Amino acid sequence: MAFNRRRTEENIFKVLMIAATATVISTLFVVFIVVLYRGLPALTWAMVTELPRGGYYLGGGGGILNAIVGSLYLALGGTLIALVLALPVALFLQRDYIRNFKLSRAIRLSLDVLWGVPSIVYGVFGFIIMLYLGMRASLLGGIIVLSLLELPIMIRAMDEVIRMVPAELKEISYAMGATRLETVTRVVCRQAFPGIISAMLLAFGRGIGDAASVLFTAGYTDSLPQSLFDPVASLPLAVFFQIGTPFPLVQERAYASAVILLLIVLTLSLVSRFLTNKYNKYIVR
Amino acid sequence: MLENGRSHISVRNLSVSYGKLEVLKNVTVDVPDRQITAIIGPSGCGKTTLLNCFNRLIDLKEGVKVSGSVLVDGADIYNDTSVDPTEIRKKMGLLFQKPFPLPMSIYDNIVYGPRLHGSYSRRDLDQMVEKQLKTVGLWEEVKDRLGSPAVRLSAGQQQRLCLARGLAVEPEAILADEPTSALDPVSTQHIERTFNELKKNYTIVLVTHILRQARRVADYIIFIYMGELIEHGPAEAVLNNPREKRTQAYMKGEIS
Ligand SMILES: Nc1ncnc2c1ncn2[C@@H]1O[C@H](COP(=O)(O)OP(=O)(O)OP(=O)(O)O)[C@@H](O)[C@H]1O
Ligand SMILES: [Mg+2]
Numbered sequence: 062m063a064f065n066r067r068r069t070e071e072n073i074f075k076v077l078m079i080a081a082t083a084t085v086i087s088t089l090f091v092v093f094i095v096v097l098y099r100g101l102p103a104l105t106w107a108m109v110t111e112l113p114r115g116g117y118y119l120g121g122g123g124g125i126l127n128a129i130v131g132s133l134y135l136a137l138g139g140t141l142i143a144l145v146l147a148l149p150v151a152l153f154l155q156r157d158y159i160r161n162f163k164l165s166r167a168i169r170l171s172l173d174v175l176w177g178v179p180s181i182v183y184g185v186f187g188f189i190i191m192l193y194l195g196m197r198a199s200l201l202g203g204i205i206v207l208s209l210l211e212l213p214i215m216i217r218a219m220d221e222v223i224r225m226v227p228a229e230l231k232e233i234s235y236a237m238g239a240t241r242l243e244t245v246t247r248v249v250c251r252q253a254f255p256g257i258i259s260a261m262l263l264a265f266g267r268g269i270g271d272a273a274s275v276l277f278t279a280g281y282t283d284s285l286p287q288s289l290f291d292p293v294a295s296l297p298l299a300v301f302f303q304i305g306t307p308f309p310l311v312q313e314r315a316y317a318s319a320v321i322l323l324l325i326v327l328t329l330s331l332v333s334r335f336l337t338n339k340y341n342k343y344i345v346r
Numbered sequence: 347m348l349e350n351g352r353s354h355i356s357v358r359n360l361s362v363s364y365g366k367l368e369v370l371k372n373v374t375v376d377v378p379d380r381q382i383t384a385i386i387g388p389s390g391c392g393k394t395t396l397l398n399c400f401n402r403l404i405d406l407k408e409g410v411k412v413s414g415s416v417l418v419d420g421a422d423i424y425n426d427t428s429v430d431p432t433e434i435r436k437k438m439g440l441l442f443q444k445p446f447p448l449p450m451s452i453y454d455n456i457v458y459g460p461r462l463h464g465s466y467s468r469r470d471l472d473q474m475v476e477k478q479l480k481t482v483g484l485w486e487e488v489k490d491r492l493g494s495p496a497v498r499l500s501a502g503q504q505q506r507l508c509l510a511r512g513l514a515v516e517p518e519a520i521l522a523d524e525p526t527s528a529l530d531p532v533s534t535q536h537i538e539r540t541f542n543e544l545k546k547n548y549t550i551v552l553v554t555h556i557l558r559q560a561r562r563v564a565d566y567i568i569f570i571y572m573g574e575l576i577e578h579g580p581a582e583a584v585l586n587n588p589r590e591k592r593t594q595a596y597m598k599g600e601i602s
Contacts, residue, residue, distance in 0.1 A: 237462060
């Protein structure tokens, strides 16, 4: 009897797990397929190589090169700034530097809180600061706000992989007379390299897909930015504006823009996968 | 304190505690120069702790308090403020229980230490790699794949690589913490034979809880029980005619 009950439990849970996994995967596929199905037909060469011409949002010719370039500038800039700050913070969180466990726990907790802050809050915060400084919506403003949005994500993701580096690996380095900096740069960063790349990618994905934080801070324009102080378009906002028009053709283009966004993120994943695969074989498990 | 020969590492009234737990109690002992000293004793008695005091690796542990002194070549590594821990560690090659290659190629593992302490030409590094790998008997096995990841080696090969990596820093002593407990008999024999070769030029401290290993390689024995130094002396004397009751009991396998 007892044996049977345990077997039944086992089976029920197995079915539940399979069902949950299947739901998640199939939902993802449905999203992909719908976006591709609606977007691919509208995805023309002009879409990715031309700026919007007059009457574009009414169904006129042109493309969304402004949004593609703008999003790449915004997300690459934001990710770069976030990286410069996130890596030192994540490395600093190690026990080698902060011996006080309560302090590092408090820092991690506040980062987790920041991670949960909705991006519109960052957007509004950035907007207020910019008003105060007398700045108008610009590429620079968007980059800074995006880097704020990406920072907690990147730090915590890096922190998790850096914490996984075996203590023995560091001890070996110290035992050979290495300093903390040498140990961190030559051993910890190498061991954690694939994870550090994934953390960057995660943050980039979050940054390039976010509409709320760039809405007030980067603005929107049909031209390419000539300097850091010009407003700049972005793909999420391009999707938003196009889908909101009453014209089916323009709505189709919204889906096409979403496909472009997907392709950018996908390309980056593949590149980073390629990069990390080269290093993975050295990792000590 | 030693009847014959020079002392390389001198431990004086050393006490170590983790928080309230006193792990080493007032230990005073000398480690002879250029001999193999085995630290033996039951699990948890403080062998690793004592070993980690020799190169100040103990400093890295959380909540640890060290009092007393350890003298290496006559210099007090704990109380003499002019002593740089990284310099001390450079003098002591460390070998762990489990082989831990660094996340890089075989070649880069060996040159990791030397590169920390100086700059060398590619030729010098090449020679260094060959020399150290030959010392540990790994050269023939890996000479054609020096660029491949060190983690791809077998456990026994990895441990020999770790030894070669430690030797490349040109230490004066080798501290080995149960270096063969994760290895097969053949690899174990390999390591022991290498130690026997190396003791001509290096002081070797070997933590082991395999009595037979102590018999095979040790010249000098330090027996610790519950944080106290119980007995120490030349290997034959301690292993064959232990004076202390607790040493006798440990040898018979009555306490472990
Ligand atoms: N980082 C630490 N924090 C707190 N207590 C510790 C720590 N490391 C070791 N101890 C305690 O110190 C005592 C001695 O540990 P040590 O590792 O020196 O023993 P050992 O003789 O090497 O044992 P084994 O043969 O099992 O390796 C043990 O009681 C252990 O629980
Ligand atoms: Mg131990």
